[in-house]
Amino acid sequence: MDTILEMHNITKVYPGVTALDNVSISIKKGEVHALIGENGAGKTTLMNILYGLYQPDAGRILLNGKPVSINSPREAIALGIGMVHQHFMLVENFTVAENIVLGHEPRKGLTLDMEAAKASVREVSDRFGLEVDPDARIEDISVGLSQRVEILKALHKGAEILILDEPTAVLTPQEIDDLGEILQNLTKEGKSIIMITHKLKEVLGMSDRVTILRRGKVVGTVQTSETTADELAEMMVGREVNLSSDKAEKTAGEVILSVEHLTVKDHRNLPAVKDVSFEVRQGEILAIAGVDGNGQKELVEAITGLMPTESGKVTLCGKDITGANPRTVIEAGTGHIPQDRQKRGLILQSSLTENLILGYHYRPPFAKNGRMDQVKIAEHGKELIQEFDIRTPNQEVSAGSLSGGNQQKVIIAREFYKDPSLLIAAQPTRGLDVGAIEFVHMRLLEQRDNNKAVLLVSLELDEIMNLADRIAVIYHGQIVGVLDAAQATERKLGLMMAGGTSEDKGDVS
Amino acid sequence: MKGKLTYIWSVTRLPVVAVAFGFIVGALCIAVTGNNPLVAYMALFKGSLGSMPSIGETMYKVTPILFTGLAAAISFRCGLFNIGAEGQYVVATVATVAVAWFGQELPRLILLPLILIAGFCAGGIWGGFAGLLKAKRGINEVISTIMLNWIALYIANYMVRVPLSTNVLAGLPRAGHSVIIPDAAKLTKLKELVSSFGYSSAHTGIFIALAAAVVMWYILFKTTTGYEIRTVGLNASAAEYGGISKAKNTVLAMFLSGGLAGLGGAVQITGLVFMVNQSPALPGYGFTGLSVALVGCSHPLGVIPSALLFGILENGSRQMQLAGIPSEITSIISGVILVFIAGSLILKLAGDKLKFFGKNPAVDTGKEGA
Numbered sequence: 001m002d003t004i005l006e007m008h009n010i011t012k013v014y015p016g017v018t019a020l021d022n023v024s025i026s027i028k029k030g031e032v033h034a035l036i037g038e039n040g041a042g043k044t045t046l047m048n049i050l051y052g053l054y055q056p057d058a059g060r061i062l063l064n065g066k067p068v069s070i071n072s073p074r075e076a077i078a079l080g081i082g083m084v085h086q087h088f089m090l091v092e093n094f095t096v097a098e099n100i101v102l103g104h105e106p107r108k109g110l111t112l113d114m115e116a117a118k119a120s121v122r123e124v125s126d127r128f129g130l131e132v133d134p135d136a137r138i139e140d141i142s143v144g145l146s147q148r149v150e151i152l153k154a155l156h157k158g159a160e161i162l163i164l165d166e167p168t169a170v171l172t173p174q175e176i177d178d179l180g181e182i183l184q185n186l187t188k189e190g191k192s193i194i195m196i197t198h199k200l201k202e203v204l205g206m207s208d209r210v211t212i213l214r215r216g217k218v219v220g221t222v223q224t225s226e227t228t229a230d231e232l233a234e235m236m237v238g239r240e241v242n243l244s245s246d247k248a249e250k251t252a253g254e255v256i257l258s259v260e261h262l263t264v265k266d267h268r269n270l271p272a273v274k275d276v277s278f279e280v281r282q283g284e285i286l287a288i289a290g291v292d293g294n295g296q297k298e299l300v301e302a303i304t305g306l307m308p309t310e311s312g313k314v315t316l317c318g319k320d321i322t323g324a325n326p327r328t329v330i331e332a333g334t335g336h337i338p339q340d341r342q343k344r345g346l347i348l349q350s351s352l353t354e355n356l357i358l359g360y361h362y363r364p365p366f367a368k369n370g371r372m373d374q375v376k377i378a379e380h381g382k383e384l385i386q387e388f389d390i391r392t393p394n395q396e397v398s399a400g401s402l403s404g405g406n407q408q409k410v411i412i413a414r415e416f417y418k419d420p421s422l423l424i425a426a427q428p429t430r431g432l433d434v435g436a437i438e439f440v441h442m443r444l445l446e447q448r449d450n451n452k453a454v455l456l457v458s459l460e461l462d463e464i465m466n467l468a469d470r471i472a473v474i475y476h477g478q479i480v481g482v483l484d485a486a487q488a489t490e491r492k493l494g495l496m497m498a499g500g501t502s503e504d505k506g507d508v509s
Numbered sequence: 510m511k512g513k514l515t516y517i518w519s520v521t522r523l524p525v526v527a528v529a530f531g532f533i534v535g536a537l538c539i540a541v542t543g544n545n546p547l548v549a550y551m552a553l554f555k556g557s558l559g560s561m562p563s564i565g566e567t568m569y570k571v572t573p574i575l576f577t578g579l580a581a582a583i584s585f586r587c588g589l590f591n592i593g594a595e596g597q598y599v600v601a602t603v604a605t606v607a608v609a610w611f612g613q614e615l616p617r618l619i620l621l622p623l624i625l626i627a628g629f630c631a632g633g634i635w636g637g638f639a640g641l642l643k644a645k646r647g648i649n650e651v652i653s654t655i656m657l658n659w660i661a662l663y664i665a666n667y668m669v670r671v672p673l674s675t676n677v678l679a680g681l682p683r684a685g686h687s688v689i690i691p692d693a694a695k696l697t698k699l700k701e702l703v704s705s706f707g708y709s710s711a712h713t714g715i716f717i718a719l720a721a722a723v724v725m726w727y728i729l730f731k732t733t734t735g736y737e738i739r740t741v742g743l744n745a746s747a748a749e750y751g752g753i754s755k756a757k758n759t760v761l762a763m764f765l766s767g768g769l770a771g772l773g774g775a776v777q778i779t780g781l782v783f784m785v786n787q788s789p790a791l792p793g794y795g796f797t798g799l800s801v802a803l804v805g806c807s808h809p810l811g812v813i814p815s816a817l818l819f820g821i822l823e824n825g826s827r828q829m830q831l832a833g834i835p836s837e838i839t840s841i842i843s844g845v846i847l848v849f850i851a852g853s854l855i856l857k858l859a860g861d862k863l864k865f866f867g868k869n870p871a872v873d874t875g876k877e878g879a
């Protein structure tokens with residue numbers, strides 16, 4: 001295979017931080033090249049340089065052996081470099097075709113030639129086997145399809161090298177498989193793909209070669225076929241990582257959370273949670289497994305008082321909290337790591353200090369008679385930042401300026417400080433790197449070992465099998481079965497997640 | 510210390526640059542009309558800050574817009590756009606006159622505070638009502654406060670002509686203005702305290718306004734109430750998650766906002782006008798307040814220099830006109846400042862959306878991964 005792209009000795013220095021230190025990487029034509037590293041390792045910075053968003057302080061870029069300088073995304077696109085960002089940049093109420101041709105629309109006189117646009121979109125989508133309905137509106141299609149549209153958008157602009165930033169972070173297991181197929185089709189057509197990720201499983205499954213970055217430096221580039229997850233994790237973090245956590249045997253105690261016949265309607269007024277009942281006990285982790293969008297969000301929001309309940313009963317530590325407001329639920333002893341950390345969990349524009357008291361900002365020692373004690377609050381912030389190893393220049397920076405893993409640490413620190421009887425963790429490791437995942441898992445198990453109850457909602461079967469004592473599978477808003485972790489296998493759970501009931505499990509095992 | 514200064518500069522940079530830009534564009538316009546910008550600006554500042562009486566005149570012009578600026582600022586902080594400071598101000602002026610008239614037997618030490626509280630409450634209820642509509646029924650506060658402005662104006666006109674008219678109270682035909690408030694209800698003129706203020710009508714209301722700014726700063730940044738209001742304004746979903754009621758804080762912020770506008774009305778009556786006139790149009794202080802809050806970065810203490818700037822522009826324009834320069838230049842200056850500030854806010858918003866930042870190194874290096 002020929003080398004299509006080389007980045008030589010790229011260095012990028014920000015005041016006080018060397019984001020990239022002499023980084024070199026080469027991409028071969030027709031390969032999937034994974035770029036992995038912890039949060040803050042410099043993966044995104046490197047790709048943003050390639051995409052023309054930032055300029056390197058030193059180093060050069062060779063495209064097909066010729067040196068190029070890329071000063072803007074426009075120039076990058078002209079050179080055949082396309083990027084699919086982690087947060088999609090699509091116009092929600094435009095159609096697929098409109099989004100794809102946006103910026104270089106075919107015209108007929110003064111008007112838009114929509115037919116030509118659709119035809120050209122169809123042509124590209126047929127060529128690469130990326131099926132989409134050009135007339136569907138973005139707001140109506142799934143996340144996986146939106147990503148497909150983003151990829152098409154880049155291909156439509158003539159991308160030869162495609163940068164995918166955390167492509168699997170928002171996808172369901174099935175959608176991840178689909179993406180794998182898409183990538184195969186693309187490489188067959190001679191496209192080269194750079195995939196930024198920190199999910200090792202997908203690196204092993206999808207890529208041809210892997211380059212590992214750590215703290216702005218290249219640790220190494222290896223053939224995927226010649227490496228293992230443990231080896232990659234070690235190279236990323238710089239020490240041995242325990243990917244499967246050891247759990248001490250523990251018998252569950254009293255019932256902490258009891259949910260009986262709970263029904264919840266979503267914002268479109270359709271039933272999202274239907275007659276759900278389960279219990280979480282002291283010293284156990286109950287995991288809710290399921291494909292995204294099967295009522296998990298509504299279930300958690302109804303328990304925490306963020307959504308109204310239609311019928312049923314929720315009891316926490318013997319106290320009826322059905323339909324109670326969020327503050328009452330918090331005061332009854334709940335900690336909540338929300339699924340959408342940027343929307344629910346953090347005030348992105350506010351300082352870490354202010355974020356670290358959300359939910360108990362009105363209680364002593366942080367406030368007395370409505371007056372906030374800034375000194376205590378600042379001390380509290382400092383302590384938590386240290387205890388939870390939140391990587392930040394200082395506690396006054398805004399939460400939005402932190403990396404995803406550190407944002408999650410802020411939330412975890414705050415929720416653990418409450419010392420809650422019940423901790424609800426909704427997709428707590430979504431988008432985190434292995435180091436951070438290890439940290440979150442350790443903390444969740446610690447909570448369980450301290451005889452607290454943990455309700456874990458996750459889309460990752462590995463995570464669930466690793467942590468849970470019991471597993472409830474949710475499908476279409478209903479609990480189709482509850483298994484002991486010891487009896488659960490990935491196949492069994494997968495089948496139940498697709499709607500098979502626990503009775504079917506006999507056929508499988 | 511240096512960090513603190515850099516921080517202050519990072520937040521004040523935008524309005525400072527905007528103001529400089531406004532004056533530069535103003536200078537160009539003056540030059541185009543064949544005048545000397547230097548002469549014009551000398552006159553502007555001489556007319557507004559050149560002598561004790563002119564400083565006094567500027568101060569009394571600053572007073573009402575400082576109140577309405579604070580009113581707008583606190584609503585902005587809760588993510589609300591209170592365009593109703595006009596109506597809240599008008600309602601409060603009527604309440605002020607009514608309380609002053611019916612309480613005229615009371616001693617000054619009781620009557621004056623009572624009047625100010627009445628003004629605050631009248632404006633607060635008028636604003637809080639719009640807040641309630643938003644919290645309970647989701648009615649956009651921009652629409653409801655605009656409508657409430659006109660309702661306030663026509664109620665005021667009726668009150669002034671009928672129940673609160675001197676003539677009606679004395680059994681004579683209706684007149685176009687209300688009764689004049691008793692002396693016990695009037696604020697002290699500054700010239701009575703410091704004689705060098707001379708002809709200026711400045712009154713102690715400016716101190717009430719400054720005190721209100723400090724109190725608002727304290728509430729917003731040092732109390733749980735302020736924390737909750739700001740959290741709702743920055744991220745209502747996160748506020749809810751943190752056990753903070755969006756509905757309660759919406760009503761509260763609108764009450765405080767309306768209250769400040771109302772206090773402005775009460776101070777204007779007790780300090781300067783002493784009665785309410787029948788009027789075909791809204792007084793305009795509320796709208797100026799929006800500009801004042803924008804230039805002041807919605808910060809209660811930032812609103813003070815911002816209101817001063819608008820006061821200087823308004824008061825100094827007369828002197829500029831005497832120097833042969835069209836007074837409309839000051840409107841151009843304030844217009845340019847606003848366009849610049851609003852424009853950069855829009856750019857900033859768009860920038861956040863497109864993620865094309867690149868100025869803040871913490872953002873750049875920190876945005877690795879998810």
